[in-house]
Amino acid sequence: MTKLWINMGPQHPMTHGLWNLKILVDGETIVDAEPVLGYLHRGVEKLCERRTYNQIIPLADRLCYVSSLCFAHAYCLTVEEMMDLEIPERAKYLRVIALEMQRLTSHMTWLMAIGPDVGLITLLLYCLREREYFLDLLQLQTGARMNQNYPRIGGVAQDIPPNFEHKVNKIFEKFKVRVKDYHKVTNESSAFLKRMQGVGTLSVEDAIAYGVTGPNLRGSGAKRDMREHDPYEVYDELDWEIQVRDEGDSLARFHVRMGEMLESCKIIRQALKKMPDGPINVKAPLRPEGQSFRRTEDSRGEVSYYVVGNGGESPYRLKVRSPIFCTMNVLPKLLRGVNIADVLAIMGSIDVCIGETDK
Amino acid sequence: MSGLFDLAGWSQEISAFVSGILAWIADLLGGWIPWFYDVANWFRSDAVIEFWGFVIAVMIMLVFAVINLLVVLWMERKLYGRLQDRRGVMVPHPWKKIHKGTGFLQNLADGIKLVMKESITPRNADKSMFHAAPAIIFISSVMAYAAIPLSTTFVLADLELGLIFIVAMFALSPLAVLIAGWASGNKYTLIGGMRGAAQMLAYEIPLLLCIAGVAIMAGSLNPMEVVAAQQRTSVLGIENWYFIPQFIGFVVFMVAILAELEKLPFDIPEAESELVEGWLTEITDIRFGLIFMSKWMKGWAAAALVVLLFFGGWSGPFFPQEVWFMIKTYIVFAFFVWIAWILPRIRIDQILKIGWYELVPLSFATILIAVALKFLSHFGMGWF
Numbered sequence: 001m002t003k004l005w006i007n008m009g010p011q012h013p014m015t016h017g018l019w020n021l022k023i024l025v026d027g028e029t030i031v032d033a034e035p036v037l038g039y040l041h042r043g044v045e046k047l048c049e050r051r052t053y054n055q056i057i058p059l060a061d062r063l064c065y066v067s068s069l070c071f072a073h074a075y076c077l078t079v080e081e082m083m084d085l086e087i088p089e090r091a092k093y094l095r096v097i098a099l100e101m102q103r104l105t106s107h108m109t110w111l112m113a114i115g116p117d118v119g120l121i122t123l124l125l126y127c128l129r130e131r132e133y134f135l136d137l138l139q140l141q142t143g144a145r146m147n148q149n150y151p152r153i154g155g156v157a158q159d160i161p162p163n164f165e166h167k168v169n170k171i172f173e174k175f176k177v178r179v180k181d182y183h184k185v186t187n188e189s190s191a192f193l194k195r196m197q198g199v200g201t202l203s204v205e206d207a208i209a210y211g212v213t214g215p216n217l218r219g220s221g222a223k224r225d226m227r228e229h230d231p232y233e234v235y236d237e238l239d240w241e242i243q244v245r246d247e248g249d250s251l252a253r254f255h256v257r258m259g260e261m262l263e264s265c266k267i268i269r270q271a272l273k274k275m276p277d278g279p280i281n282v283k284a285p286l287r288p289e290g291q292s293f294r295r296t297e298d299s300r301g302e303v304s305y306y307v308v309g310n311g312g313e314s315p316y317r318l319k320v321r322s323p324i325f326c327t328m329n330v331l332p333k334l335l336r337g338v339n340i341a342d343v344l345a346i347m348g349s350i351d352v353c354i355g356e357t358d359k
Numbered sequence: 360m361s362g363l364f365d366l367a368g369w370s371q372e373i374s375a376f377v378s379g380i381l382a383w384i385a386d387l388l389g390g391w392i393p394w395f396y397d398v399a400n401w402f403r404s405d406a407v408i409e410f411w412g413f414v415i416a417v418m419i420m421l422v423f424a425v426i427n428l429l430v431v432l433w434m435e436r437k438l439y440g441r442l443q444d445r446r447g448v449m450v451p452h453p454w455k456k457i458h459k460g461t462g463f464l465q466n467l468a469d470g471i472k473l474v475m476k477e478s479i480t481p482r483n484a485d486k487s488m489f490h491a492a493p494a495i496i497f498i499s500s501v502m503a504y505a506a507i508p509l510s511t512t513f514v515l516a517d518l519e520l521g522l523i524f525i526v527a528m529f530a531l532s533p534l535a536v537l538i539a540g541w542a543s544g545n546k547y548t549l550i551g552g553m554r555g556a557a558q559m560l561a562y563e564i565p566l567l568l569c570i571a572g573v574a575i576m577a578g579s580l581n582p583m584e585v586v587a588a589q590q591r592t593s594v595l596g597i598e599n600w601y602f603i604p605q606f607i608g609f610v611v612f613m614v615a616i617l618a619e620l621e622k623l624p625f626d627i628p629e630a631e632s633e634l635v636e637g638w639l640t641e642i643t644d645i646r647f648g649l650i651f652m653s654k655w656m657k658g659w660a661a662a663a664l665v666v667l668l669f670f671g672g673w674s675g676p677f678f679p680q681e682v683w684f685m686i687k688t689y690i691v692f693a694f695f696v697w698i699a700w701i702l703p704r705i706r707i708d709q710i711l712k713i714g715w716y717e718l719v720p721l722s723f724a725t726i727l728i729a730v731a732l733k734f735l736s737h738f739g740m741g742w743f
Contacts, residue, residue: 006546013632028550028707117632119623119704125443191624191702194709340550341706344632 003031006340010039014344016113017354021331021347025340033335033343035328040358048318053079053153053288053309056318061147063320064356067106068147069098069138070298071320071356076151077232078305079315082292083153083285091155092233093275098141098150099233100264100271105134106299107261110351111182114254117348118195123185130178133171140164155281165272172265179262187254196251200334200346203248210333211326214301215260216350219253221246226297238270250349257351287311300324300351322356362510363679366416374412378402417505420515424504428652431659431692432466438693439700473648481641483544492539493646499531500653503660508582510673510680521582522570525664529566529619529657533559536628540638551637554707555621555628561714562618562625568722569612573601573668575729586672602669604732608725609669611718616661618710620654623699627707662691 009020020036044063048056060075061068073095080087108131115123135145141160142148150157186192202212207220217224225242227235243259245252289311295304301323310316327350334346385399401407433448440447448462480486506521508514518524533555540552574580577588592599602609618625629637639650666672666687673680675687705713 004546006550008633013635025550028554115703119626119630119632120702122439122443122700125445129444185701189702191705194705195703339706339708340633341627341630341704 008343009036014117014347015354016347016352017357019352019354019358021343023335023340023343028339030335030338030340030343033332035331037325037328037354037358040354042359044359045318045320049314049316052313053284053286053315056315057151057153058147058149061149062355063322063359064298064300064353065146066109066353066355067102067299069102069142069150070106070296071303072149073099073151074294074296074298074303074305075307076153077296078292078294078307079153079288079309080284081294082290082307082309083288085154085282085284087155087282088279089234089276090159090278091280093271094141094156094160094280095151096233096235096238096271097160097268097275098138098148098156100267101134101138101141103299104261104264105131105138107257107264108134110257110299110348113351114348117344118192120185120192123182126178126181126185130175133175137164137168137171140167152281152284154284155279159280168268168272172269175265176262179258182258187251187258193251195341195345196254196349197249199250199338199342200349201247201249202330202334206330206333207248210330212301212330213323213326214298215243215256216253216301216327218242218244219256219349220248226295226302230295232294232296234271234274235267237274238267240267240270250345253349287313295321298323298356300353300356301327303356320356320359322359324350324352325357325359328357361680362512362673363681364510365512366419366514367412368512370416370419371408371412373415374408378408378411416515420504421501424501424656427659428656429463429466431689432655433461433463434689434692435655435658435696436462436465438696442697442700470645470648470652473651474645476644476647478644478646479641481544484641485542485544488538488542489641490646492535492542493642493649495535495538496532497649497653499528499535500657500660503528503657506582507660507663508586508667508672509663509684511583513681514583517583518581520580522574522580522585522664522668525582525660526563526567526570529661530559530563532653532657533563536638539642540628543638543641545641547634547636547640548638551628551630551634551640554630555638557707557711558618558621558625558628558714561711562615562718565611565714565718565722566615566619568719569605569608569615569725570668572605572608572722572725572729575726575733576601576605582667582672585667586674589671590674598671598674600669600671605669605725605729607721607728611721611725612665612668614713615718615722616665617695617698618714620658620661620695622658622695624702624705625710626704627710630704632704658695659688659692662688662695665691 003024003026006023006025007020008023009015010018015021018039020039022034022036023030024032044059047059051059056075057072060072063071108127112124112127112131115121115127138148139145141164142150143158202216202220204220204222207217208222221244223242223244228242240263243256243263245255288309291306291308293304293306295302302321303323304321306319307315308317335343338346382399382402385395385402389395389399437447448465449460450462452460452464480489503525505515506518506524508517536555537552540548540555573585577585579585579588589600590598621628629639631637634640639647642650666684670687673684675683
């Protein structure tokens with residue numbers, strides 16, 4: 001049978017964002033795949049060289065519209081290290097709370113998107129319903145639903161409102177009940193398992209060789225989480241567990257993320273209890289000098305920033321390593337030999353965000 | 360209870376009444392021009408009354424089909440809205456701009472919108488076939504209504520082989536899917552059309568074998584007879600609806616009919632997330648609307664088929680036959696909606712595997728059960 005190149009993108013229901021996945025199919029089987037990026041390239045790294053250090057924070061927010069806070073925070077963390085700045089304890093806890101809340105909303109978006117991918121639109125509406133709760137909490141803390149511009153170099157922008165903990169507890173109780181609903185329509189339904197189980201298996205050696213990080217790596221069996229292995233803020237003082245699955249297929253990645261959502265709830269509750277009183281911000285120098293490199297755990301994987309300052313108002317050079325850009329490399333390997341319909345299950349479980357992929 | 364609506368009789372009476380009026384006018388005119396008396400006689404002749412009676416019956420059935428389509432579409436939207444923790448369609452109202460209500464007219468509004476859309480024919484398309492496909496689909500699904508009886512009296516064509524006719528009409532549309540997929544000249548539609556053909560082969564066979572099982576039990580392929588047989592062979596006063604003796608057949612039939620309808624767990628020919636809209640990708644304007652309509656028309660026809668074969672058709676106490684039949688079909692249709700919106704789409708190879716490895720052997724088992732029950736009944740054992 002003749003082989004056929006099919007474009008999945010740039011305008012296609014499969015793509016969450018603006019990119020193109022070219023697949024070479026033989027009947028229903030994929031022979032080869034080629035991700036094409038560049039439709040959303042904004043040149044963020046170059047833009048940073050013309051902005052002051054504080055102006056870069058909102059720009060870093062725009063890197064990923066789903067987990068914007070994580071990117072802004074990683075940037076602030078890197079610049080603070082370059083400045084040798086010690087931020088107040090309360091600001092660290094506030095950052096952890098906001099980061100985990102952002103991780104929750106990001107994972108909810110992923111779960112919401114995987115529904116239509118495998119043809120289960122009901123899941124999308126269920127998840128959108130609960131995502132609103134977390135966005136409300138995030139809005140209470142940071143003042144915005146997306147592109148929050150919350151972390152500052154030397155602390156955070158604002159404190160949480162007084163009745164925040166009560167609201168968090170109420171919503172998390174509700175969420176724990178609703179998670180059972182998700183399990184009912186997903187991994188307790190044999191039709192969903194048929195689509196996800198054993199599809200897109202990624203071995204741990206391949207995952208490490210291709211630079212896959214985050215939940216996708218943990219789904220393959222590597223117990224690696226930057227919150228644990230290169231601790232930042234106060235993650236080492238809190239009690240939580242890394243979610244790992246050994247299977248390496250789409251279902252394993254699904255379980256890792258589902259587990260991480262509940263872990264995030266745990267982290268937020270602990271952080272709210274342990275949080276000390278005090279200032280939330282310190283004064284940061286305007287023209288730092290030096291260089292630094294920090295990595296953090298985004299909701300999709302490892303984010304690292306490399307910043308070089310030469311004593312000017314803006315950084316001399318800034319480099320972003322975004323997780324999904326590196327994960328894209330493994331796509332041809334994952335997709336070879338699977339069915340056309342499996343592309344959806346695999347891409348859905350990888351959780352693509354084009355904003356950060358195509359910087 | 361007996362039927363409420365005598366389709367053939369009433370349409371004959373309407374026809375006779377209208378012909379009578381026309382004949383009377385012709386008689387009056389005959390006073391001036393003599394050959395109008397011949398016209399009056401022509402109006403009074405049995406053949407003319409019968410012919411126009413038949414046309415009126417068809418019209419009534421068509422009006423029923425369209426109104427029923429609106430109800431069914433609205434029902435699906437409301438039901439899956441509720442399933443997804445929403446309220447479903449609410450707004451459209453002909454003159455009041457209110458944001459509450461039932462939204463029943465949303466389907467009409469959608470239809471008007473689709474009529475106003477631009478009609479696009481792709482440059483690579485095989486034009487005649489591309490335009491023929493939506494017509495084939497719509498005509499075949501409307502024609503299925505001809506043989507569906509709503510009661511002992513409300514039936515358009517009381518065919519000896521009515522069940523075969525209905526299933527034949529169902530089987531026409533995958534052919535049109537293949538035509539549309541091939542003629543659109545697009546890669547997505549091509550794959551969608553091929554999937555449609557593969558799915559048709561895998562699911563027509565169990566569907567027909569299940570009907571054969573029921574036909575063996577009832578001794579007829581006439582839907583009227585099948586219902587009568589279910590009423591006749593009652594046990595302790597409870598009617599013998601065939602979903603109990605033919606339970607395996609019932610389950611297989613439900614799965615196969617969902618695949619036949621291209622409802623959601625089996626809608627791979629138009630898998631919207633991987634193939635954009637599958638074989639429908641290039642079809643625009645009201646042709647898309649016709650296909651959309653015929654999907655729900657077939658949906659109700661399939662529910663009616665399930666009720667006729669397995670749920671005793673229109674039999675039930677207190678209410679007229681038509682009321683019972685509509686209640687049962689809507690319940691079965693609600694079941695279809697529930698299945699469609701809570702299950703993810705199955706992959707093509709898995710669908711074919713379910714069809715060939717599971718449903719076909721099981722449907723042979725239903726025939727075996729039917730024959731065994733029939734055999735036992737000859738010796739006075741069993742129900743029949």
